[in-house]
Amino acid sequence: MRYLIQTLLTNSKSGEQIKYEVYSENRKSDFIDKIPEGSCTVISYKLTEGTIQLLDRDVNLQPLFDAHRPAQDVFYPDGPHRINLEMLVDYLNQQA
Numbered sequence: 001m002r003y004l005i006q007t008l009l010t011n012s013k014s015g016e017q018i019k020y021e022v023y024s025e026n027r028k029s030d031f032i033d034k035i036p037e038g039s040c041t042v043i044s045y046k047l048t049e050g051t052i053q054l055l056d057r058d059v060n061l062q063p064l065f066d067a068h069r070p071a072q073d074v075f076y077p078d079g080p081h082r083i084n085l086e087m088l089v090d091y092l093n094q095q096a
Helices: 062-067 085-095
Strands: 004-009 017-024 041-050 051-056
Touching: 004 041, 004 085, 017 085, 062 085
Parallel strands: none
Antiparallel strands: 004 017, 017 041, 041 051
């Protein structure tokens, strides 16, 4: 089961309003908690007057995870996962 943990409204570079919904396998995720790779799904919609259009039912987050992949043979005291919700929201804002 996936839980809706974040909704984000932003404007695209072309001025369209985009809505992102972030779903996670974890019921609780805040801006401090790390998000394991593959544990969340992001759906995007374009909002126009009177309509909601599905843009992508699984936004590609792989570039974000690849950019923050842990170094080999390095110990991280807070665990191997490097992405948190704040980083994900920033990434989606940049992609709009």
